Amino acid sequence: MSSCGPTTLSLLHGNFTADADTRLLAHLPESARAITDAQLDRLLTEREWRGRLTAAWLIGLTTRSSYVDRIAALLLASEQTYAGQGYCLAVGLIGGHKCESHLGAYLDKYLLVNGRWYDQKWAIGALTHLREEPPCQYLDLNLWTDAGRSMDPIAGIEAFYLIRYLRLHGMIAPPSPA
Numbered sequence: 001m002s003s004c005g006p007t008t009l010s011l012l013h014g015n016f017t018a019d020a021d022t023r024l025l026a027h028l029p030e031s032a033r034a035i036t037d038a039q040l041d042r043l044l045t046e047r048e049w050r051g052r053l054t055a056a057w058l059i060g061l062t063t064r065s066s067y068v069d070r071i072a073a074l075l076l077a078s079e080q081t082y083a084g085q086g087y088c089l090a091v092g093l094i095g096g097h098k099c100e101s102h103l104g105a106y107l108d109k110y111l112l113v114n115g116r117w118y119d120q121k122w123a124i125g126a127l128t129h130l131r132e133e134p135p136c137q138y139l140d141l142n143l144w145t146d147a148g149r150s151m152d153p154i155a156g157i158e159a160f161y162l163i164r165y166l167r168l169h170g171m172i173a174p175p176s177p178a
Contacts, residue, residue: 125160
């Protein structure tokens with residue numbers, strides 16, 4: 001079971017914000033509300049990134065807090081390229097102390113491991129969103145540099161302003177009870 005390609009590619013990196021795809025803007029919240037937990041579970045079980053990315057977005061947009069620990073475990077495992085973007089978005093939208101802790105654990109693990117360039121920028125963006133200020137302990141540029149390669153944590157924080165776009169277009173459901 002795989003999610004449809006055009007929607008997944010629009011979700012990847014938040015690409016849909018660049019072209020303001022009005023069909024996706026209308027379709028995505030509706031799909032997020034309509035998908036069942038059983039369908040989400042199946043997508044999260046598949047060992048491919050497209051379904052996991054899509055499932056995580058739909059979980060985040062409907063703030064399904066029952067998925068926090070599962071999403072966090074998948075994020076920490078980092079088994080599928082790109083899926084982590086969705087995991088970070090989901091916990092960033094769901095929010096709360098537990099989500100902050102999971103994002104911190106992810107950054108603690110992957111900022112200190114050379115050659116592991118995954119979704120750290122999405123994680124720091126989500127964590128900044130939750131704390132409403134950048135987490136100082138993760139801003140040291142030495143944490144973001146490895147053998148001549150580097151990532152910019154500020155770019156990750158700025159990219160996560162995607163949340164404002166989602167709110168502006170009414171794409172996020174009200175938070176579910178914890």
